Amino acid sequence: MDLPNSNAQTADRTLSLFLASVELKAFRIARAALRHEDDALDAVQDAMLHLARAYAHRPPEQWKPLFYRILENRIRDMQRRRSVRNRVMSWLPFTADPDGTSDPVAEAVSPEIPLVRRLELDESLAALERALAALPRRQQQVFLLRTLEGLDVAQTAHAMGCSQGSVKTHYFRALRALRAQLGDLE
Amino acid sequence: MSVPGDDLAGFERRVRAVLEHDAGGLSGRVRSRLTRARHVAVAGARARRDTPHWRLLRTWLPATATAAAALAAVWLLRPYRTTPAPRPGTGIVTTQDVQLLTDRDGLALVEEGDGEFYEWAVARARSKSTSAAGGRGPGKHGG
16 A cells, blocks of 8 residues: 555545635635635635645644635735726726626526525625625624634634734624624624 | 624624525636636645655655754763863862862861861961062961
């Protein structure tokens, strides 16, 4: 039996399972911050690749905070770059709309989600996304990491590069602001 | 605006439910790209593991660690170097001090209460230092 090869396969499988477990939530967190689907996909892809290349040798229990730390840095970089790009583009007379060429087939919703249930929740979701988008970025990210990804306070602090006290403050403020804006979310 | 804690907890649950619902409703294009990204990342980790640099590190790491441990052991177990005797009054206890303290003859002199020898020794030391400073001959003390 080729033991090193077997170990490598196990390592690949462990990493793949971890990435599969975080990819959808990571995409939603990135999309909330960047407000652009393709940019969010790029950010998640970069974070996955960076984690795999630089930290795959670390124990798997350390991966989640590391992954979200990388993603957070990537989102920040993209926001900075976008802000510079927007400033430059604002000087140009004609600007193509990158969002005007969406493919309706590719955008089709996954069929395994019941349509009735989806319609019931779509309105709430749209309102929630608008409210989330209006939050300050740190509050938004802390809120999504805690609520959507389920990171605890310490892991969120590590992912965000801030203190645990800051995480608690950001989270509470985000929750209160969303509650004030959305009322009883159904 | 202050919001009661129970309301906040209930609101938090509802938000989570809405968010989880959305996570299941992503488009096929997004899911496909995420799957592709995952495969690329795993392949990247594999490629990194298989680079000559990593293989070399993995091969030589145990040997290097063993050599380092051996060097450390040699350094720790090496014999002590003899150091020059400290000047009197520096407060450092040396082997010479221990020899003096365990000197049986010295103890016998003390036990006999014969202080004359010590008076002589002190006076002799003083006369030597005086003669060295003034360039004069030895003092009046005799054996």
